Amino acid sequence: MNTNHVSRFGGINVRTIVAVCTVVLTAGCSPFGSTRVTLKDGETYEVNTVRGLPVSYSDRRIRVLDLGITAHFIPGKADASPFVRVLVANLLVEGQFEVTVTTPLDRSASAILKATGPGRITLQFFPQADYPLVWEGIDQPGVHWFPFHFRFEEKQSGFYFNVIQWAQMDDRTWKEQSELVEPLKAQYFKK
Numbered sequence: 001m002n003t004n005h006v007s008r009f010g011g012i013n014v015r016t017i018v019a020v021c022t023v024v025l026t027a028g029c030s031p032f033g034s035t036r037v038t039l040k041d042g043e044t045y046e047v048n049t050v051r052g053l054p055v056s057y058s059d060r061r062i063r064v065l066d067l068g069i070t071a072h073f074i075p076g077k078a079d080a081s082p083f084v085r086v087l088v089a090n091l092l093v094e095g096q097f098e099v100t101v102t103t104p105l106d107r108s109a110s111a112i113l114k115a116t117g118p119g120r121i122t123l124q125f126f127p128q129a130d131y132p133l134v135w136e137g138i139d140q141p142g143v144h145w146f147p148f149h150f151r152f153e154e155k156q157s158g159f160y161f162n163v164i165q166w167a168q169m170d171d172r173t174w175k176e177q178s179e180l181v182e183p184l185k186a187q188y189f190k191k
Helices: 014-028 171-190
Strands: 032-038 044-050 062-071 083-102 110-125 143-154 160-170
Touching: 032 143, 044 143, 062 160, 062 171, 160 171
Parallel strands: none
Antiparallel strands: 032 044, 062 083, 083 110, 083 143, 143 160
8 A cells, every 4th residue: 555645636746736836926026136236437337136125145254234425413513414334244354454446436545443353343434525526416316326346354364354334315315314314414423
């Protein structure tokens, strides 16, 4: 007597149906992809994305948690834009690093920062008031892409590694951020 009963539907094994359905469902709903981005200089890049947003860089040395913007008010400069770029990451290697940040959005832009690992790092760079080309067009309609290259160098040992991380923002989000900052800016400079 055969004790191996396999349900069949139209001559097809049920396990096969489940496997085929799983493949079809996950392939059709995959959140991973890539987006072709052309910058204002005409250079085109393929950016890995998850649900349309840039994938955060991660390897055995660093895990990028966020690349966004924040407001940083400067005393005596009420008219200046308070926005700066910010990278938040978990640095997984030990050392005192000099971090050089560059971008193809403005080939003359460069910032040198310090980071200590291991641990969480927050690096602020390219304030809008000082680097307008890096921010150019952010208030225009549509989706805007921002690539940044980070070179982490441990000066004592000479060990280094590179990270390329993309950020993306649309004009609606930019407008919301700007509107949120205005009352804070007024309050800060009222003191």
